[in-house]
Amino acid sequence: MGLLSKKTTNDNEMAFDFHFPTSKKALIIFIRNPELGQCKTRLAKTIGDEAALKIYTYLLQHTSKVSQSVKADKYVFYSETIIANDLWEDSIFRKKLQYGTDLGARMQNAFSELFGLGYEHLIIIGCDLLDLDQNLIEHAFQQLRHHDVVIGPSKDGGYYLLGLKMMFEPIFKTKAWGTETVLADTLNDLQNTDVVLLEELNDIDTFEDIKNYKQLERFYI
DSSP states (O other): OOTTOOOOOOHHHHHTOOOOOSSSEEEEEEEOOOOTTTSSHHHHHHHOHHHHHHHHHHHHHHHHHHHTTSSSEEEEEESSOOOTTSSSOTTTEEEEEOOSSSHHHHHHHHHHHHHHTTOSEEEEEOSOOSSOOHHHHHHHHHHHTTOSEEEEEBTTSSEEEEEESSOOGGGGSSOOTTSTTHHHHHHHHTTTSOEEEOOOBOOOOSHHHHTTOGGGGGGTO
16 A cells, blocks of 8 residues: 555546435545645645644544544545555545635535535544544544534644534635634634533644644654
């Protein structure tokens, strides 16, 4: 398997391929294609593009490992190009493309598409956390059985996990994505909704975010 392999399937064929649900639950994983200079750009300002790419690759591997055994259908949404035979094994992960003008639109489109397939409980995560594990994702799905919305807040003012059992379109609109106001603005949109918050975790975007992870030092020291 080659994470950076350019061997791809036909984008349109995979992006719009119909998948019959095998569960009422689906996990959506948003990833950025791991290309030099195109990922972890804020982190790269401090440690350089090559080190930032290595760390993002490590984060992708971690996310793949912890999510592959989650009891739900699993979808990987690529930012640019769908890659076959990479670390997201085709027998475990269904592959699609993100589309939309900003992160909110891309998330909204992914949720709409999978709700349209008949899923009842959907959770989306990114690939920015070393603290994320299978148990936390499973716990989020359990909480979604009893609440309308589940959110995993991140220490930078955003969120690392969002779970829905129905569409709430306002939460995907008019947000300053990537800033410290995202969580507060999202909760403001959900004032009259049954929301549960998970534990706060640290996502990795800047050099300050990686200082306490000894396993990452080999990539930049």
